[in-house]
Amino acid sequence: MTYAALLKWAAHELNDAGIEGARREAELLLAYTLGIRREDLYLRNPLSEVQADAAGKAGGAASADAATATVRFQEVVARRAAREPLAYITGAKEFYGLTFAVDQRVLIPRPETELLVELCLEHLERRSGGKLSCEQHSSAGCGSQREQYSVAHAPFVVADICTGSGAVGIAVAVNRPDVSVLASDISAAALEVAAGNAQRHGVSERIVFAQGDLFAPWKSWKSWKSWKSWKSWQSSPSPPNAGDGDRHLMDRAINHPTKCVMNRIVDHPMDVILCNPPYIPQYEIATLQPEVRDYEPRQALEAGADGLAFYRRLLSQAGTFLNQDGLLLMEIGYGQQDAVLRMAHENGWKASTIPDLAGIARVVAAQRV
Missing domain, CATH: 3.40.50.150 (Vaccinia Virus protein VP39)
Known part of the structure; x- marks a missing residue:
């Protein structure tokens, strides 16, 4: 799944949960999951595959890393949709x-x-x-x-x-x-x-x-x-x-x-x-x-x-x-x-x-x- 698709899905989930600024929070959660800065989501190709972050690894390992990152992202989005504060999820403010x-x-x-x-x-x-x-x-x-x-x-x-x-x-x-x-x-x-x-x-x-x-x-x-x-x-x-x-x-x-x-x-x-x-x-x-x-x-x-x-x-x-x-x-x-x-x-x-x-x-x- 691409960054763009992940962000679109997450923003929809958070918006339905009544969270203001859903798109921004989705970006912050994705950046947190990938261990990068929010702006890096756009400095990189936003349509690139998540598995690109596993570059240099064998195809199977890259796919596994991408799947793990996707699951982790879905988990933190679910926590935020349950109205857990963003700062508690990321552990920082x-x-x-x-x-x-x-x-x-x-x-x-x-x-x-x-x-x-x-x-x-x-x-x-x-x-x-x-x-x-x-x-x-x-x-x-x-x-x-x-x-x-x-x-x-x-x-x-x-x-x-x-x-x-x-x-x-x-x-x-x-x-x-x-x-x-x-x-x-x-x-x-x-x-x-x-x-x-x-x-x-x-x-x-x-x-x-x-x-x-x-x-x-x-x-x-x-x-x-x-x-x-x-x-x-x-x-x-x-x-x-x-x-x-x-x-x-x-x-x-x-x-x-x-x-x-x-x-x-x-x-x-x-x-x-x-x-x-x-x-x-x-x-x-x-x-x-x-x-x-x-x-x-x-x-x-x-x-x-x-x-x-x-x-x-x-x-x-x-x-x-x-x-x-x-x-x-x-x-x-x-x-x-x-x-x-x-x-x-x-x-x-x-x-x-x-x-x-x-x-x-x-x-x-x-x-x-």
Whole structure:
């Protein structure tokens, strides 16, 4: 079967399943199946046989490869027609110019969430007097040298609460080598994905992944006297007085940040707190697109009867961990701006909303009064 015939069939199947942009998704699925880029489907002869990809093999082997590729393509099209998200099928999602591994353990990063990263970077630029220059980047070097540069020269600390895949915190760390990140999530499974993404993008040494509810890991760490004895703590199978929900992942060999980063995160108030929390009311879950409702983790979506449960807790707790000039940035759902702003003001914050590219209030930015 030709590329053109496969694409025509797949686009028809996906369109009948109610998927918007069926042709584009069919192209992406075929490219994924063949291990090529989407544009390569057209850089090659679109009428060429699939078995052309097995060029150089004997005819029987080429036919077998073509048949295998066709079957695999039919399988992934069936999964997409069942409304499984494209990102879960391919195992990857682009966010802020970076590719992140994703699966059903984590929420799929959305384009509108990139606004959190943009606002964080802008705030850090103002605090530091500008972006890091190319000379600064090159002088930082790589590996441990870069890490020493980062902490010594401009030791910013950013928290990424409800980190999920780690996309937000990792994007900030990639763009600011002078930043250390505390990324927390209540889901240990999500943190495994996030830690893998940090390693993929070369920022593992500057990010601490911690399992716990919102700020719980940070609060627990502050009380651990054994932090003063890093060596004995590092070799301990479990930090003193660590509850099951507040254990960091060092002892699980998922994340191994450097000593200076760990010490700074514990001792230094946060310069920016980022959070894309669950914010969908319980009654709206059933009305969501099947890709979201049936596949993405419910724990990362649902936020009580009115969808505001996490904002109440964030606004009552975040001030304790933020420095005086620090910034709290929270993504919000459609129509939630008035309620969240009211809660912010009631909790002693000066707050405003920032719209996304569609003009929808997407982020609440708050600072302590």
